[in-house]
Amino acid sequence: MTVKITIDGQEVNARAGDNIVDVAAQNGVYIPTLCYTRGKPCLGTCRTCSVKVNGSVMAACTIPVREGMEIDVNGDEITDMRKALVELLFAEGNHNCPSCEKSGRCELQATGYEVKMMVSRFPYRFTPHPVDHASRSIWLERDRCIFCQRCVDFVRDKETNQKIFSINGRGTYARIEIDVELANKMPADQVREAAELCPVGCIIDKTQGYDVPIGKRKFEVKSIRERALGGGHR
Amino acid sequence: MSRKLIIDPVSKIEGHGKVVVMMDDNNQVTDAKLHVVEFRGFEKFIQGHPYWEAPMLLQRICGICFVSHHLCGAKALDDMVGVGYSTGTPMLPTPEKVRRLAHYAQQLQSHVTAYFYCIVPDMLFGMDAAPQQRNVVGLVEADPELVKRVVALRKWGQEGIKSVLGKRMHGINSIPGGVNQNLSQEARDRLVNGEDGLISLDQVIDYAQDGLKVFKDFHDKNRAEVDAFAEVPALNMCLVDEKGNVDYYHGKMRIIDKDKNIIEELDYHDYLDYFSEATEEWSYMKFPFLKAHGREAGSVRVGPLARVNVTKSYDDSCPLAKAALEEFHDYTKGKANDMTLHTNWARAIEILHSAEQMKVLLNDPDLQKEDLILTPVDNAWTGEGVGVVEAPRGTLLHHYRANKEGNITFANLVVATTQNNTVMNRTVRSVADSYLGGKEQAEITEGLMNAIEVGIRAYDPCLSCATHAMGQMPLVVKVLGADGKMIDEKYRCAS
Ligand code: SF4
Numbered sequence: 001m002t003v004k005i006t007i008d009g010q011e012v013n014a015r016a017g018d019n020i021v022d023v024a025a026q027n028g029v030y031i032p033t034l035c036y037t038r039g040k041p042c043l044g045t046c047r048t049c050s051v052k053v054n055g056s057v058m059a060a061c062t063i064p065v066r067e068g069m070e071i072d073v074n075g076d077e078i079t080d081m082r083k084a085l086v087e088l089l090f091a092e093g094n095h096n097c098p099s100c101e102k103s104g105r106c107e108l109q110a111t112g113y114e115v116k117m118m119v120s121r122f123p124y125r126f127t128p129h130p131v132d133h134a135s136r137s138i139w140l141e142r143d144r145c146i147f148c149q150r151c152v153d154f155v156r157d158k159e160t161n162q163k164i165f166s167i168n169g170r171g172t173y174a175r176i177e178i179d180v181e182l183a184n185k186m187p188a189d190q191v192r193e194a195a196e197l198c199p200v201g202c203i204i205d206k207t208q209g210y211d212v213p214i215g216k217r218k219f220e221v222k223s224i225r226e227r228a229l230g231g232g233h234r
Numbered sequence: 235m236s237r238k239l240i241i242d243p244v245s246k247i248e249g250h251g252k253v254v255v256m257m258d259d260n261n262q263v264t265d266a267k268l269h270v271v272e273f274r275g276f277e278k279f280i281q282g283h284p285y286w287e288a289p290m291l292l293q294r295i296c297g298i299c300f301v302s303h304h305l306c307g308a309k310a311l312d313d314m315v316g317v318g319y320s321t322g323t324p325m326l327p328t329p330e331k332v333r334r335l336a337h338y339a340q341q342l343q344s345h346v347t348a349y350f351y352c353i354v355p356d357m358l359f360g361m362d363a364a365p366q367q368r369n370v371v372g373l374v375e376a377d378p379e380l381v382k383r384v385v386a387l388r389k390w391g392q393e394g395i396k397s398v399l400g401k402r403m404h405g406i407n408s409i410p411g412g413v414n415q416n417l418s419q420e421a422r423d424r425l426v427n428g429e430d431g432l433i434s435l436d437q438v439i440d441y442a443q444d445g446l447k448v449f450k451d452f453h454d455k456n457r458a459e460v461d462a463f464a465e466v467p468a469l470n471m472c473l474v475d476e477k478g479n480v481d482y483y484h485g486k487m488r489i490i491d492k493d494k495n496i497i498e499e500l501d502y503h504d505y506l507d508y509f510s511e512a513t514e515e516w517s518y519m520k521f522p523f524l525k526a527h528g529r530e531a532g533s534v535r536v537g538p539l540a541r542v543n544v545t546k547s548y549d550d551s552c553p554l555a556k557a558a559l560e561e562f563h564d565y566t567k568g569k570a571n572d573m574t575l576h577t578n579w580a581r582a583i584e585i586l587h588s589a590e591q592m593k594v595l596l597n598d599p600d601l602q603k604e605d606l607i608l609t610p611v612d613n614a615w616t617g618e619g620v621g622v623v624e625a626p627r628g629t630l631l632h633h634y635r636a637n638k639e640g641n642i643t644f645a646n647l648v649v650a651t652t653q654n655n656t657v658m659n660r661t662v663r664s665v666a667d668s669y670l671g672g673k674e675q676a677e678i679t680e681g682l683m684n685a686i687e688v689g690i691r692a693y694d695p696c697l698s699c700a701t702h703a704m705g706q707m708p709l710v711v712k713v714l715g716a717d718g719k720m721i722d723e724k725y726r727c728a729s
């Protein structure tokens with residue numbers, strides 16, 4: 001069934017039930033996302049895709065379109081709100097892009113550029129996050145985790161379908177955990193996929209690093225915006 | 235009454251220094267101390283991080299010799315993963331040559347900047363000229379054509395760095411066991427043939443001789459002053475190849491004395507067995523020295539002057555630099571040259587040497603080959619690595635250890651400026667002596683301040699990175715009596 005909605009005042013047709021992020025993208029409007037991956041169930045954890053739906057702030061990836069919805073994506077207030085959310089993610093972790101292996105391929109970094117963030121307006125917390133490098137082929141750099149939960153939901157033991165990653169603790173004490181035993185059973189390509197799936201440089205494949213030269217890295221070749229608007233899997 | 239002169243830069247930037255001159259009741263200089271604030275935070279900061287981040291992070295120590303830091307770290311990581319020199323594994327030709335190319339490009343760029351922006355104005359206008367003139371702005375007015383060539387040369391050097399590391403500054407190319415890209419044919423052709431806004435390799439070789447001409451001219455006119463300025467003894471050290479000539483990327487550490495006898499030669503992996511570091515309560519920077527020779531006799535000079543002293547000859551593939559080096563050697567008749575201002579002569583020679591070495595590499599098809607990385611075999615991990623290169627300012631060392639999970643547990647960096655600490659102090663003392671020694675009224679003249687600045691600058695220490703743009707070290711000079719009361723005071727600001 002087709003419904004009519006407006007995005008930033010433009011009337012567009014959409015398939016009922018599609019989420020706002022996808023519909024906006026189909027119509028050339030980019031909404032930044034960090035936890036949402038097209039084709040995978042929505043997680044709704046990062047809130048980076050916040051838009052106003054009929055005046056209320058909502059996470060666009062979690063909302064299916066309905067007839068008559070008025071969606072404000074690029075209004076000044078909501079744009080700044082999204083920027084603030086990204087800044088909070090930087091303020092919460094300890095991010096040092098210049099030496100980070102994920103740099104150039106990192107969705108948080110790329111989104112930071114997209115929302116035109118220069119520096120966080122919030123004080124950096126400098127919370128120490130102990131690393132976990134115990135597994136054979138994964139560095140777990142907790143300083144960079146944004147708790148998107150992609151790994152928690154989508155990376156599972158091939159045999160048992162058990163979760164390999166989990167989040168332990170709540171609020172400021174939350175931390176990502178890795179089941180070293182299961183992680184050590186992960187085949188190389190699954191490690192690679194997990195590292196790809198993590199939007200930031202928290203899950204890093206120990207066997208392959210800095211292999212793509214500067215200028216040729218993922219988001220340098222094609223920006224995160226272009227990828228989001230281009231459809232298909234990012 | 236004994237007095238203390240304190241010369242302190244007012245600048246608040248990292249890496250500044252201050253000079254204290256001690257005098258006794260007979261108006262003799264008894265000591266001179268150069269304080270350099272060294273930022274050691276990086277060695278701590280890297281701990282607990284994955285080992286492979288070290289060369290990426292630690293190159294941020296410097297905005298000028300970052301390629302040297304990057305390569306030094308990379309060599310340490312080669313060792314650590316089990317494919318480095320410590321394991322007896324030779325590097326693949328392509329990655330080694332790519333690394334070298336970037337390193338020579340940086341040396342060209344760094345030397346050209348230090349030499350023309352900071353040192354040449356002193357030579358052209360004289361040490362007593364007004365500070366407003368003694369900088370690159372003054373140079374632009376005096377010789378705009380020269381400055382145009384200098385700018386073009388720098389730009390070409392930066393382009394060389396960028397072609398390999400992906401960025402003009404703080405790029406990434408070296409990874410454990412090799413590099414992540416070769417030099418593309420396209421980039422190679424651009425560096426050789428030039429393009430709009432970029433000079434060609436032939437022009438580079440031509441322009442790279444300017445520095446020598448400027449020095450020679452200056453030297454001819456001021457021979458006595460130049461030669462007598464802070465002639466200070468020190469051993470000379472650099473990395474050498476099998477022939478005993480400087481190798482900026484890899485080799486043994488060779489140390490020679492005044493008569494050019496080899497007094498030590500070591501595999502740099504054993505540096506801890508040979509070197510010790512003295513500390514002084516008045517300085518943040520350590521004083522390395524050769525254990526076997528003691529604190530005073532065993533301190534070494536590194537950098538351009540040390541390298542041309544150690545080197546017997548350059549390769550035939552670098553004929554212009556080779557001839558220039560011969561002339562340099564003839565000047566001191568086979569003895570090591572201890573004249574501080576001849577460091578600038580050496581630097582000018584090395585500008586040309588870097589350019590000619592790049593010419594050789596740019597004509598080497600190995601740089602376009604695809605075999606980029608040596609993958610370690612299982613269980614090759616050693617968990618420890620040492621890298622040494624000849625950075626523009628001298629021998630640079632990175633030493634890391636990591637645990638079995640790959641976290642860095644220890645990092646030690648010995649930078650060239652630290653190696654030169656003792657000889658820089660000797661230089662400052664020598665300058666102070668010649669200006670103040672025996673004078674009733676130990677007045678801090680403009681001339682003294684300038685001379686101290688010129689002496690320090692010959693080493694192009696890292697503290698000067700911060701003041702490159704200005705072309706002048708901001709200074710404040712204080713004279714204190716033994717009772718701590720100020721007798722005299724003089725300021726010099728950066729602008
Ligand atoms: S995870 Fe992304 S944002 Fe964080 S340091 Fe790495 S590249 Fe930068």
Ligand code: SF4
Binds near residue numbers: 147197
């Ligand atoms: S480790 Fe990566 S994928 Fe997992 S929750 Fe953290 S940021 Fe998300």
Ligand SMILES: [Fe+2]
Binds near residue numbers: 298
């Ligand atoms: Fe430096």
